[in-house]
Amino acid sequence: MKIVHAQDVPSEASSLAGTKRTTLxxxxxxxxxxxxxxxxxxxIEPGGAIPVHTHGDIEHEIFIVEGEAICNDGKNESKVKTGxxxxxxxxxxxxxxxxxDHMFRFICVIPx
Amino acid sequence: MKIVHAQDVPSEASSLAGTKRTTLxxxxxxxxxxxxxxxxxxxIEPGGAIPVHTHGDIEHEIFIVEGEAICNDGKNESKVKTGxxxxxxxxxxxxxxxxxDHMFRFICVIPx
Numbered sequence: 656m657k658i659v660h661a662q663d664v665p666s667e668a669s670s671l672a673g674t675k676r677t678t679l680x681x682x683x684x685x686x687x688x689x690x691x692x693x694x695x696x697x698x699i700e701p702g703g704a705i706p707v708h709t710h711g712d713i714e715h716e717i718f719i720v721e722g723e724a725i726c727n728d729g730k731n732e733s734k735v736k737t738g739x740x741x742x743x744x745x746x747x748x749x750x751x752x753x754x755x756d757h758m759f760r761f762i763c764v765i766p767x
Numbered sequence: 768m769k770i771v772h773a774q775d776v777p778s779e780a781s782s783l784a785g786t787k788r789t790t791l792x793x794x795x796x797x798x799x800x801x802x803x804x805x806x807x808x809x810x811i812e813p814g815g816a817i818p819v820h821t822h823g824d825i826e827h828e829i830f831i832v833e834g835e836a837i838c839n840d841g842k843n844e845s846k847v848k849t850g851x852x853x854x855x856x857x858x859x860x861x862x863x864x865x866x867x868d869h870m871f872r873f874i875c876v877i878p879x
Contacts, residue, residue: 656853657852658845658851659851659852660852661851683854687854688854689828690857691804692803694828696830714802718794718806718830720830720832728768733770739771740794740808743768764828766803
């Protein structure tokens with residue numbers, strides 16, 4: 656069993672074009688021996704954002720652990736907040752914009 | 768995209784023998800169209816526990832969202848707390864015991 660605290664995992668900038676003030680930590684990854692999926696912690700600072708985008712072949716399963724943000728699914732905006740779970744299927748558009756004064760943090764699980 | 772708040776998902780008792788004061792909510796499941804893995808929220812009340820057990824063929828990826836507990840891997844006990852991520856591989860023994868006065872909550876992702 657691997658046990659790691661999120662703050663002990665290095666953070667890196669998101670590589671997605673147009674992303675602002677957003678970092679992620681690979682809490683559980685293929686290099687840990689994870690057989691099927693990886694767990695990342697995303698952190699979007701106040702004023703930060705991940706622009707609307709889509710993935711053709713992978714899903715996201717997301718759980719918001721802290722804060723709130725505006726989520727755009729390509730058509731509509733909605734507020735998402737601590738305790739919300741999101742299933743983003745392949746092809747689903749999605750984005751997050753932190754318009755608050757606090758950090759926005761979420762877990763995002765993706766296939767390996 | 769599915770968006771749901773954890774508290775709006777019904778909770779059910781854990782079916783694992785020996786589990787005490789523990790419920791789970793299926794936040795994202797096969798019925799939602801999740802292709803590969805499901806996300807559950809476990810809640811262990813003060814005095815509650817999930818006994819030491821193992822799964823032969825599935826992994827768990829866990830993120831602790833609230834509280835702390837004692838985790839036993841079949842050999843050693845360690846304290847786990849908010850912000851910890853755990854990779855429990857097939858065959859790994861694991862358990863949780865909430866010896867605190869507060870709720871212990873964690874996300875647990877399993878293959879479908």
